[in-house]
Each structure stands twice: as C-alpha cells, then as structure tokens.
Amino acid sequence: METDKSYCAVKIDKDKCKGCINCMKKCPTEAIRVRNGKATINYDRCVGCGECIRTCTHNAKYATSDSLDLMNDFKYTVALVPPSLLGQFPNVIDPSVISNSMKNIGFDDFYEVARGADLVSALTRKKFEECDRQKPLISTACPVCVELILIRFNDLKDYLIDIMPPLEIAAKIARKRAMKATGLASEDIGVFFISPCPAKVASTHRGFYTENPGVDGVFAMSDICLKLMHISQAEVDITRPIVASNLGVAWATSGGEVSALDGRVLAADGIENVISVLKELESGKLKDIDYVELNACPGGCVGGVFTIENPFVAKSKIHTIRRTSLYNKKNTVDKIEHLDEYLRSLDWETDDVFVLDKDFKKAFVKLRQVEQLLPQLPQLDCGVCGSPSCRAFAEDVVNGIVTIDKCVRQTEENGIDDDLIKKETE
Amino acid sequence: MSQSNSILWSFDVDGKNFDSAGFASQSTKFKLRQLGLNGDIIKRVAIAMYEGEINMVIHAEGGVANVEVDEDKIIITLTDTGKGIADIEQAMREGFSTATEEIRDLGFGAGMGLPNMKKNSDELIIDSAVGKGTKVTMIFAI
Known part of the structure; x- marks a missing residue:
C-alpha cells in the first residue's frame, strides 16, 4: 500500500x-x-x-474505510480477523465458525490478529525482564492514544514501548504464510484488516507505525458484518482451527492486554479516562506502575465506531467465548523468530499543534492577549461562539480566526475591551 | 488591567485536596507549551511547581500560585498563610520532612519537595515566618 x-x-x-x-x-x-x-x-x-x-x-x-472491491485486485486474499469481531454476533459463540466464515464472503484465508497479540505479550514480558528504561511502559496498540500522547502529552513519548502493535505483526506473518502456501509473489497477495475503528484505517494508510504497513486495505467491521449476516452457520466449513490463546483474544476488551502480563499494570479505556491517566503520568505520579494499557474507545476495541454490537454486550460475549471455547488457556509463544521485524524504533515524530505562533515573540504577545481577554469572557464555555471553550475562543480571537462580537454574552452586555487586540497588533 | 509587559496568571490551590493538586502546574505547563518553549524548561517548571503545590496542600491548607512570564524569565510565586517553616536550612535537606504519618502513608511528604524545587529552578527564594505563612519564589531563565 x-x-x-x-x-x-x-x-x-x-x-x-x-x-x-x-x-x-x-x-x-x-x-x-x-x-x-x-x-x-x-x-x-x-x-x-x-x-x-x-x-x-x-x-x-x-x-472512511476501504471498499470491499479492493479484494478483486489480488489473486489471493487473507482476512486479518481481530478478536473484537467475535463479539458482534448474537447467536454465534464458536470463534472457529466466525473466523472460517471469511471464506464464505470472498477471502481465501484468515489469520487471527489475536496471534499477533500473543506475540506482543510474549515480547513485552521479555522487555520487562531486560528493561532498563524508565517505567511505566505504555502500550502502542491503540493508535489514538499514541497520537494523543504525541500531540498533547509529548513528554510521555519516551515511555511508549518499542514493539509493533498486534495488527502490524499479524499482517507480516499472514503475508509470509500465504506466500509459502501459494507460491505467489507478495504483490499478488491481498492482506486485509477488518477494523473496529476508523483510527486503524488512518494509521495504516498513513504508515503511522511503519512505512510499509503490510496491509493492502482496511475494511470497516460493519461492512463485513453486513455480509456475514447472509451466511448461515451451517454453510461454514471449519477447515482451519483457531490457534490464538484466550489471552490474545482478551485484547478485544479493556484490561485484556494487561491480563497477559505480570507486574503492576494499569488499564484505562474511554478517551476521557485515558486523558486522566496521562495527566497522572505527566505529573510523575505513577512511578510504581510497570505497564499502562490505553484504549480510546469505551470498553476497549469492542467500543470502536465500526462495531455493530453494544460494547458491553460484545464484552460479555467475548468473555463467554474465552471461557468456553477451545482457545489455549496459556500464551503458547515460546520462541520468537524475526524479533527485529516486530520492534518499532522510539523516534516518534511529535508536533506541537498547540503553539500559538512559531515565532516566540509573537507567541508571547498572543498568550498575553489571551490571558488579558479571558477574564472578560463569561467563563460559561457555552460554545455558542463556535469555539469549544472561552479559552479556545480567546485563542481564536487572538489568532484572527474569529471576532470578539461572536461571544453572545459580550455582545449583550457590551462590556468587552475590543481595543485590546487592536492596540496589541498595531 | 496590568500595564506590565509580562504575562500573568494565577491559581487558588485548594488545601487538603490531593486530587486537584497538580492542576496549577498542569495548566501552566500547557500555557508554556503554547509559547513554544523548549521541553526541558517546561518540564523543570512543571516539576518544581507541582512540588510547591503539593507542599501548600500538605502543610498550609492551600494558598495561591502566581505565574509571571517575561520574555527572558518565568517567575513562580507560591504564597500561603500556613504554619511557616521554622528552620529553612533544615527544610532544604533531602529527606527532611515534617509531614504527618497519614500524609506519608499517602505517598507524599518524603522530604524531597524543596530539594526538587531547588534542583529544577534557577533561583529559589524562601521567605517564611512561623505562624504567619510562607512565600516561595522560583525563577527560571528562558
């Protein structure tokens, strides 16, 4: 791609x-x-x-997500099935039925992303033993949380673990396997991810984790679910068993990733909760924690906007599947080959998108204007002006994006010193 | 409105509220980032100010944090009307603490507050009178 x-x-x-x-x-x-x-x-x-x-x-x-027609461009296609897909169907509790049903909707084969997750867990445990880095280590699995760190909490980027997320690892392995099984060249094989969220569509297309994502397209889980609705369970041939561990499958829900780890771990889900934990980390308050799992969606990946089932219902279903199915109870990864391919360097690009001006002197004047303007605003954060808070409005005024008269309260009371900005810019 | 050329902001630091301790330093950190200052100075300001906030919560039932930014320096003034510091030299020693057992149980009061404030600021001035309160001034060169 x-x-x-x-x-x-x-x-x-x-x-x-x-x-x-x-x-x-x-x-x-x-x-x-x-x-x-x-x-x-x-x-x-x-x-x-x-x-x-x-x-x-x-x-x-x-x-946005990719069109399913993209599959037609390849001689052989593999679906990367994430564990969150297992929670989407009211009457199916056999994960091998869901995974093997990929062949009924046009894929040639499937690969469990949970196996990638098992590998990440095994690698993470290894990192724990060797690690001389400052703790806690922060998971990189949720691209939203990583990006949030890079733009809003960029001091914390040095805590990100240097391991690729399960999807990127699963994609590499699935492609190699397909090439070996078919004898086809890499470009003839289409590897597609069934995504619970738009963030993974974007992270793949942008090459967020790696220049060469190894995925040829990312489909919305809702699109795939619609196709699967027309397939009855009896039509599905179980030709390939599922091999991931039930710990890998747990990654679909909040707390699942850390359940495979020893040590002091923390898991937060829902963007507001993630932010509250990042604030704690930023203040240096969580020094006794070894590992932090962050999921931007409520409930974890099952809460992604491409899912069709209520996240808590999906969570309950996955819990049942994990307990009752034939998944290995233990992470079975004992030997990790091609280790280097699964690591990601720490050179994350940060971008200070909140800087008022690239020029310090100009930024200084702007911040002073913001601080002077703010006490004159009603502090209602009502949003009627079109900016999310009074502070954001003050920043927008100072940046010349909007005029002071857009503040409803100020126009009513006519109490604003609108010479302030003129004076400063002269 | 101030005629001065500096940028000013201030916070009331709520006493006995550990949850809100950190708000002033976090907000300050964000504003300094809006100026595009380098990461090192922002980090130092945030750490020193956070320690100061915690001190005001633990020892003085809160106070006021004032921040003044010039083009060449940041001045942070933490003022409280708490019990004051009897022996400043002793208070500056790493590990020295007068925090209660309960507060130490919470993980605070390890006697690193003032030393950390000194380590992270370019200048630290403590003005304290027993029974009246403490004023801590920290200066950071930009």
Whole structure:
C-alpha cells in the first residue's frame, strides 16, 4: 500500500451538519470549530478517536474505510480477523465458525490478529525482564492514544514501548504464510484488516507505525458484518482451527492486554479516562506502575465506531467465548523468530499543534492577549461562539480566526475591551 | 488591567485536596507549551511547581500560585498563610520532612519537595515566618 501521511478517516457531511456544537464539545484535542453554521475539523489536531461520530445526532460525521472491491485486485486474499469481531454476533459463540466464515464472503484465508497479540505479550514480558528504561511502559496498540500522547502529552513519548502493535505483526506473518502456501509473489497477495475503528484505517494508510504497513486495505467491521449476516452457520466449513490463546483474544476488551502480563499494570479505556491517566503520568505520579494499557474507545476495541454490537454486550460475549471455547488457556509463544521485524524504533515524530505562533515573540504577545481577554469572557464555555471553550475562543480571537462580537454574552452586555487586540497588533 | 509587559496568571490551590493538586502546574505547563518553549524548561517548571503545590496542600491548607512570564524569565510565586517553616536550612535537606504519618502513608511528604524545587529552578527564594505563612519564589531563565 502507498502510504499517505495526510490521510484522515473522520469526515463531515456539510449537508447534514446542522452546526450544533455537540461534537465540538466532545473533541479531546479541541480540533473542531463551528463556523458559518457548519462544523470543521482541524486535521493537525484530530487524533481520530471518533468521539464526534459517536456524538453527532444528525449523522453528519462519518468515517472512511476501504471498499470491499479492493479484494478483486489480488489473486489471493487473507482476512486479518481481530478478536473484537467475535463479539458482534448474537447467536454465534464458536470463534472457529466466525473466523472460517471469511471464506464464505470472498477471502481465501484468515489469520487471527489475536496471534499477533500473543506475540506482543510474549515480547513485552521479555522487555520487562531486560528493561532498563524508565517505567511505566505504555502500550502502542491503540493508535489514538499514541497520537494523543504525541500531540498533547509529548513528554510521555519516551515511555511508549518499542514493539509493533498486534495488527502490524499479524499482517507480516499472514503475508509470509500465504506466500509459502501459494507460491505467489507478495504483490499478488491481498492482506486485509477488518477494523473496529476508523483510527486503524488512518494509521495504516498513513504508515503511522511503519512505512510499509503490510496491509493492502482496511475494511470497516460493519461492512463485513453486513455480509456475514447472509451466511448461515451451517454453510461454514471449519477447515482451519483457531490457534490464538484466550489471552490474545482478551485484547478485544479493556484490561485484556494487561491480563497477559505480570507486574503492576494499569488499564484505562474511554478517551476521557485515558486523558486522566496521562495527566497522572505527566505529573510523575505513577512511578510504581510497570505497564499502562490505553484504549480510546469505551470498553476497549469492542467500543470502536465500526462495531455493530453494544460494547458491553460484545464484552460479555467475548468473555463467554474465552471461557468456553477451545482457545489455549496459556500464551503458547515460546520462541520468537524475526524479533527485529516486530520492534518499532522510539523516534516518534511529535508536533506541537498547540503553539500559538512559531515565532516566540509573537507567541508571547498572543498568550498575553489571551490571558488579558479571558477574564472578560463569561467563563460559561457555552460554545455558542463556535469555539469549544472561552479559552479556545480567546485563542481564536487572538489568532484572527474569529471576532470578539461572536461571544453572545459580550455582545449583550457590551462590556468587552475590543481595543485590546487592536492596540496589541498595531 | 496590568500595564506590565509580562504575562500573568494565577491559581487558588485548594488545601487538603490531593486530587486537584497538580492542576496549577498542569495548566501552566500547557500555557508554556503554547509559547513554544523548549521541553526541558517546561518540564523543570512543571516539576518544581507541582512540588510547591503539593507542599501548600500538605502543610498550609492551600494558598495561591502566581505565574509571571517575561520574555527572558518565568517567575513562580507560591504564597500561603500556613504554619511557616521554622528552620529553612533544615527544610532544604533531602529527606527532611515534617509531614504527618497519614500524609506519608499517602505517598507524599518524603522530604524531597524543596530539594526538587531547588534542583529544577534557577533561583529559589524562601521567605517564611512561623505562624504567619510562607512565600516561595522560583525563577527560571528562558
């Protein structure tokens, strides 16, 4: 796949957008503004969490994913099945049925992403023993959380673990396996991920973890579920057994990743909770924790916006599957080959998207204006002006994006010193 | 409105509220990032200010944190009306603490607060009177 650094998976349908401020108020990075009656996204700040999609009652926010037609471009196709898919079907509790059903909807084979997860767990345990790095180590599995760290908590980037996420590892192994089984060249094999969230569509297209993602397309889980709805369980041939451990499958839900680890671990899910933990980490308060698992979606990956089942119902289902199915109870990875391919260097690119101006002197004047303007604003954070908070509004005024009269309260009371900005800019 | 050229902001630090301790230093950190200052100075300011906030919560039932930013320095003033420090030299020693058993149980009061503030700031001035309160001034060169 050709990567495109500017790829964004969250879009706005301007025709459907009513200009309400619900999405803007939910955005964890203040990336959304409502101007001229329509929401707009500042993609430099968007981490792809999908909160705006969840919040929008007008269906004006949507997420992009690849077309299933992409499969036709390859001689042989492999579906990367994430454990979160197992929780989507009310009447199916046999994971081998779900995985093998990929062949009924056009794939030639499947590979369990949970096996990639097993490998990551094994590697992480090894890192624990060898590690002389400052702790806690932070998981890199959720691209939203990694991106949030890079733009909003960039001091914490040195805590990110240097291991590729399960998807990237599973993709590499699945491709090699398919090449060996078919004798086909790499370019004839299409490896596709069935994603619970738009963030993984974006991270793959952008080459966020690796320049060469090893995935040829990312499909929305909802698209795949729609296809599977037409397949009855009796039609599915179980030709390949499932081999992941039940610990790998647990990665679908919050707390699953850390359940495979010893030591003092912490798991947070839901973007607000993730932020609260990152704030604790930033203050240096969690020095006694060894490992931190972060999932931007409520409940973990089962809460992604491409899932069709309620996250808590899906969680319950996966819990049942893990208890009753034939999954290995233990992580069976004993020998790790090609170790280097599964590591990711620590050279994450950070971007200070909150800087008021690249020039320090200008930034200084702007911050002073913001601090002087703020006490004059009503502190309601009502959002009617189209900025998510009074502070964000002050920043937008100072940056010349919006004029002071957009503040409803200030216009009513006419109490604002609007000479302030003029004076400073002269 | 201030005629001064510096940027000013301040926070009330709520006493006996460990959960909110850290708010002033976190907000300050964010604002300094908006200026585009380098990571090292922001980190030092955040650590020193956080220690100061915690001290005000533990020992003085809160106080006020003032931040003043010039083009060449950051001045942080932490003012409280708590019990004051009897022997500043002793208080500056690593590991020395007058925190209660309960507070130590919470993981605070290890006697590293003031030493950390000194280590991370370019200048630390402590002005304290027993029974009246303490004013800690930290200066960071930009």
